Amino acid sequence: xxxxxxxxxxxxxxxxxxxxxxxxxxxxxxxxxxxxxxxxxxxxxxxxxxxxxxxxxxxxxxxxxxxxxxxxxxxxxxxxxxxxxxxxxxxxxxxxxxxxxxxxxxxxxxxxxxxxxxxxxxxxxxxxxxxxxxxxxxxxxxxxxxxxxxxxxxxxxxxxxxxxxxxxxxxxxxxxxxxxxxxxxxxxxxxxxxxxxxxxxxxxxxxxxxxxxxxxxxxxxxxxxxxxxxxxxxxxxxxxxxxxxxxxxxxxxxxxxxxxxxxxxxxxxxxxxxxxxxxxxxxxxxxxxxxxxxxxxxxxxxxxxxxxxxxxxxxxxxxxxxxxxxxx
Amino acid sequence: xxxxxxxxxxxxxxxxxxxxxxxxxxxxxxxxxxxxxxxxxxxxxxxxxxxxxxxxxxxxxxxxxxxxxxxxxxxxxxxxxxxxxxxxxxxxxxxxxxxxxxxxxxxxxxxxxxxxxxxxxxxxxxxxxxxxxxxxxxxxxxxxxxxxxxxxxxxxxxxxxxxxxxxxxxxxxxxxxxxxxxxxxxxxxxxxxxxxxxxxxxxxxxxxxxxxxxxxxxxxxxxxxxxxxxxxxxxxxxxxxxxxxxxxxxxxxxxxxxxxxxxxxxxxxxxxxxxxxxxxxxxxxxxxxxxxxxxxxxxxxxxxxxxxxxxxxxxxxxxxxxxxxxxx
Numbered sequence: 001x002x003x004x005x006x007x008x009x010x011x012x013x014x015x016x017x018x019x020x021x022x023x024x025x026x027x028x029x030x031x032x033x034x035x036x037x038x039x040x041x042x043x044x045x046x047x048x049x050x051x052x053x054x055x056x057x058x059x060x061x062x063x064x065x066x067x068x069x070x071x072x073x074x075x076x077x078x079x080x081x082x083x084x085x086x087x088x089x090x091x092x093x094x095x096x097x098x099x100x101x102x103x104x105x106x107x108x109x110x111x112x113x114x115x116x117x118x119x120x121x122x123x124x125x126x127x128x129x130x131x132x133x134x135x136x137x138x139x140x141x142x143x144x145x146x147x148x149x150x151x152x153x154x155x156x157x158x159x160x161x162x163x164x165x166x167x168x169x170x171x172x173x174x175x176x177x178x179x180x181x182x183x184x185x186x187x188x189x190x191x192x193x194x195x196x197x198x199x200x201x202x203x204x205x206x207x208x209x210x211x212x213x214x215x216x217x218x219x220x221x222x223x224x225x226x227x228x229x230x231x232x233x234x235x236x237x238x239x240x241x242x243x244x245x246x247x248x249x250x251x252x253x254x255x256x257x258x259x260x261x262x263x264x265x266x267x268x269x270x271x272x273x274x275x276x277x278x279x280x281x282x283x284x285x286x287x288x289x290x291x292x293x294x295x296x297x298x299x300x301x302x303x304x305x306x307x308x309x310x311x312x313x314x315x316x317x318x319x320x321x322x323x324x325x326x327x328x
Numbered sequence: 329x330x331x332x333x334x335x336x337x338x339x340x341x342x343x344x345x346x347x348x349x350x351x352x353x354x355x356x357x358x359x360x361x362x363x364x365x366x367x368x369x370x371x372x373x374x375x376x377x378x379x380x381x382x383x384x385x386x387x388x389x390x391x392x393x394x395x396x397x398x399x400x401x402x403x404x405x406x407x408x409x410x411x412x413x414x415x416x417x418x419x420x421x422x423x424x425x426x427x428x429x430x431x432x433x434x435x436x437x438x439x440x441x442x443x444x445x446x447x448x449x450x451x452x453x454x455x456x457x458x459x460x461x462x463x464x465x466x467x468x469x470x471x472x473x474x475x476x477x478x479x480x481x482x483x484x485x486x487x488x489x490x491x492x493x494x495x496x497x498x499x500x501x502x503x504x505x506x507x508x509x510x511x512x513x514x515x516x517x518x519x520x521x522x523x524x525x526x527x528x529x530x531x532x533x534x535x536x537x538x539x540x541x542x543x544x545x546x547x548x549x550x551x552x553x554x555x556x557x558x559x560x561x562x563x564x565x566x567x568x569x570x571x572x573x574x575x576x577x578x579x580x581x582x583x584x585x586x587x588x589x590x591x592x593x594x595x596x597x598x599x600x601x602x603x604x605x606x607x608x609x610x611x612x613x614x615x616x617x618x619x620x621x622x623x624x625x626x627x628x629x630x631x632x633x634x635x636x637x638x639x640x641x642x643x644x645x646x647x648x649x650x651x652x653x654x655x656x
C-alpha cells in the first residue's frame with residue numbers, strides 16, 4: 001500500500017508519519033511506500049522498512065496535486081493548512097492554500113478516477129472552527145456550520161466538497177474535526193488557545209506558565225496521540241454506511257481549566273501548580289468566550305473513535321510521548 | 329441607484345425585473361439604472377423610466393464579473409445557476425457556473441472594495457437543496473447543510489463564502505433559500521417537482537395534468553410573487569444584526585397534495601379536479617420521498633419575510649399574475 005501525507009512536516013504530520021512507520025500497516029495492509037510532502041522539507045521516519053519519498057512542494061501550485069496523485073496513493077492524509085490567525089490576516093493566502101489547494105487535490109483525484117475508477121481513501125484534517133457562536137450547550141452532529149473565521153469557512157467548504165466527491169464515488173472521504181490538541185508539545189506560541197497546553201507542559205518541566213483566563217473556562221480537548229489515532233482510525237474503518245455525512249466531530253474531553261490544574265496537582269504536586277501565574281488578558285478572555293464548551297460526537301463514537309476521558313490521561317500521554325516518561 | 333440582476337432572463341429574474349421597473353425604487357431609493365445580464369439575452373422591462381443595460385454573458389468566463397462590478401452597482405441580485413438536474417448530469421459545468429461563477433462575482437466585488445471601500449448589497453438566490461435527509465420533522469435555522477446533490481453543495485459553498493465576505497465587510501450579503509415555487513408558470517417540464525404546479529396550473533385552464541405521487545405527500549411552497557418579494561425585501565432590510573448567519577430559510581406553506589386539490593376544488597370546482605390524472609411514478613415517488621416536508625424559518629420571519637398561508641392564496645396569486653384574473 002502507498003500512503004501519501006500532505007502537510008507531513010507539521011506537528012500532527014510528524015507524529016502521524018512516525019506512527020505509520022512504527023505500525024508498518026493500516027488496517028492490516030502493509031505500507032510499502034510512504035510519500036511525505038509539505039511546504040518545508042519533511043523528515044523521513046525512523047525504523048520504516050518501505051520506500052520513503054520526501055517532497056517539498058505547495059499543493060496550491062499548478063501541477064503539484066496532479067503529480068502526487070499520478071502515483072496512485074491508496075490512502076491520502078490531507079493535513080496541509082495555513083493556521084487560523086494567518087488565514088485571517090492574509091485573506092488571499094488563506095483561500096489559496098486552504099481552499100484552492102484542497103480543491104486541486106480533490107480535482108486531481110477525480111480526473112485520475114475518470115480514467116479507470118481509481119478511488120483512494122481520503123482523510124481530511126478539519127476543525128471545530130467550522131462552528132460559530134451562538135452555540136447550544138452541547139454541539140451535536142446536526143448543528144449548522146456558521147464559521148466566524150475565514151479558516152473555519154475554508155474548512156467547512158472543503159468538507160462540503162469532500163461529501164459531494166465521496167457521494168459521486170471519486171474518492172472515499174472522511175473529515176476529522178479535531179478538538180483542541182492538549183498538551184501541544186514544543187514552546188509556548190502566540191495562539192490564543194496556547195495557554196491550555198502551556199499551563200501543563202511548562203510546570204511539568206519546572207517552568208512558569210501564564211494563565212490569562214478564569215479557572216471556570218470550559219473547553220474540548222484531546223491529546224496529540226488521540227489526534228493521530230483519529231486519523232489512522234479514519235483511514236481504517238468502513239465508511240460505506242455514512243452517506244454524505246462524512247464530516248465528523250471527534251470525541252474529546254470537556255473540561256475546565258480548574259480540572260486541568262487539579263490533574264497537574266495530582267500528577268506533579270503543589271510545586272508544579274505554583275508555577276502557574278494568573279495574568280488576566282482581556283483580548284484572550286474575549287476570544288475564548290466565543291468558543292464552544294462541549295460537544296456530542298455521537299456519529300464518531302458510533303464508528304469507534306475514542307479520546308481521553310480525564311486530564312490525568314492527557315498528562316500521562318504527554319509525559320510518555322514527550323518526556324520519555326519522566327517529568328522534571 | 330444602480331441595480332444589477334445576474335440571471336435576469338430566467339422565470340424569477342424576469343418577474344424581479346418587472347417588479348423593480350414597476351416600483352422604480354428599492355426601499356425608497358429611486359432606481360436610476362438597471363443592468364440585466366444572463367447567458368441568453370434578457371428582455372428590457374415595460375414602463376421603466378431609468379437607463380437599462382442589457383448584457384448577454386456568462387459570469388463564469390474570465391473578466392465578466394470584473395466588468396459588471398466596475399460599474400459599481402449598489403444592489404446586486406445573483407440568480408444565475410445551472411439547475412439541479414443539469415448540475416448533477418454535468419459535474420464540471422455545475423461547479424463552473426454555480427460555484428466558480430459566483431465566487432468570481434464575490435472576488436470582483438472584494439477587489440473593487442479594496443480600492444475605496446465600495447460595499448454593495450448582494451442578494452443571492454440559494455436553495456433548500458442545501459439540506460439533505462435524514463431530516464427532523466421541521467428543519468430550523470440551525471440544521472446542518474448536508475446536501476444530496478452537487479447543486480445543493482454548490483449553493484451551500486456560496487452561502488459560506490457569502491457569510492465570510494460579508495463578515496469581512498467586502499459586501500453586505502444575504503442568501504435567500506427559496507421554497508418550491510408554486511404555481512410555476514409556463515409549460516409542464518421534466519423537473520421532479522413539476523407536478524406540484526402542473527396539477528393546479530393545467531386544470532385552471534381546462535387541461536389535464538398528471539399526479540405521480542400520493543395525496544398525502546407534504547411539501548414547502550411559495551408563489552412566484554412571494555419569491556420576488558423575498559428578493560426585494562432582502563435588498564431592502566438592515567442586515568447589520570445578523571452577524572454571519574445570513575443564509576435564510578424563507579417562509580413558505582407546508583401543505584399536502586390533498587390540500588392543493590381541495591383549494592383547486594374551492595376555486596374552480598369539481599370539473600377542474602377531474603382533470604388531475606393519478607399515474608403513480610416510482611422514480612418520482614422515490615425522489616420526492618427524500619425531500620423535507622416542513623421548516624421553521626424563525627430568523628426570516630423575525631426579519632419580516634412573509635409567504636402565503638394557504639393554497640387558496642397561491643392559486644389567487646397565479647390567476648392574478650398569469651391569467652389576468654380569469655381562469656378558464
